[in-house]
Amino acid sequence: MRFKKKGKLAPCFIRPFEILDHVGAVAYRLALPTALAGIHNVFHISMLKKYTPDESHIVSWEQIELTDNASYTDEPIRILDHKEHVLRTKTIPLVKVLWTYHGKEEVTWEREAEVRKMCPHLFSDTPQGVA
Incomplete structure (x- = not known):
């Protein structure tokens, strides 16, 4: 599984990341940590979610053990x-x-x-x- 069933980070939102800049009209470049270096850092606006400050929404990415192809096993x-x-x-x-x-x-x-x-x-x- 690569962050659930579809695409990069959709439909599972990992955590809030800083938006670095606009890339075109509907794409954003995000500041991803080095643990997620295998993932392309440009995302379409439909794959992003507005951040509302709530600690229960955040999954700590430090705890997720990623493989070389940026996937993890969920047990x-x-x-x-x-x-x-x-x-x-x-x-x-x-x-x-x-x-x-x-x-x-x-x-x-x-x-x-x-x-x-x-x-x-x-x-x-x-x-x-x-x-």
Whole structure:
């Protein structure tokens, strides 16, 4: 994954960076740290978000371990909830997952079988797999 699913930093906003200058009518050059040197520092205005001072919005980029191609692996930390999605002919067990570099606002519902295969240690504590 390269900062989520699409493009450079969209849709996950890492932290506020200083705008150095305008590049054309709708592009900005940002002051990125050396840890993000593999990412091009010019962004279209649609990829930027107005900064509102709130500490819960910021993910500390010092804690993210980037690979050579400026990607990182996001792993489940904890199972928060469990439910079953009922279709016409089958039932799909789902778990609510808290991920490594994301807050509680960004938890996702994932298939229990996939999470169990990826991280079986999350299910060993409780009988239903709910932490």
